[in-house]
Amino acid sequence: MKKIEKSEVLAPLFSVLEHLHISEETRQEIADKIEVKLLNSNTVLLMPGTTCTHVHFVVSGGFVCRYFNENLETPKTINFYLDDLHPFMASVDSYFTQRPGNCELRAVRHSVVLSMSKKNLDALMLSNPMFQQFYDNLVIQALVEENELKLKIISHNAEQLYQYLLDELPSVIQKVPSKYIAEFMGISAEWLSKLKKKRK
Secondary structure (H helix, E strand, O other): OOOOOHHHHHHHHHHHHHHOOOOHHHHHHHHHHOEEEEEOOOOEEEOOOOOOOEEEEEEEOEEEEEEOOOOOOOOEEEEEEEOOEOOEEOOHHHHOOOOOOOEEEEEOOOEEEEEEEHHHHHHHHHHOHHHHHHHHHHHHHHHHHHHHHHHHHHHOOHHHHHHHHHHHOHHHHHHOOHHHHHHHHOOOHHHHHHHHHHHO
């Protein structure tokens, strides 16, 4: 992947922070503590059984969050993180408890990610109430969106779930490999292929 300037990657985020009246000093502190990662497709950013110590922002590309059972086998896709859908990413079951979790974060496209450690993020929020408010709003939005997705998995059959993805989350259909969409829906890749043909 080509080299990317850090300032170029940070520009959209900084534009938002400036609009929220986050001081230039705080923005610079954020820039100093953010790491830019360029990841190839199929790279695992977080392994199941490990602790999620960072929060990530997907600048470009995409990831799936896959849950593994207690024996760290039989993965199931439970969420999608794309540059235009749920771009703030962490393993929720591990990040807030700081204990090992059962989720994997896997790139499904060549991706550019901004990463910051929980330790640095917590320190930033402690020193800047405006940034704390910005972060709280993001967390609430992410949890609401994740809960809505889980409710759809529980309440919809395969056809309804696929229609929901088509109508509400078209980026998933366009950008995520069928293997993970089928895993998310709890069906085989063959069944998903039939559903796709039905909708054409």
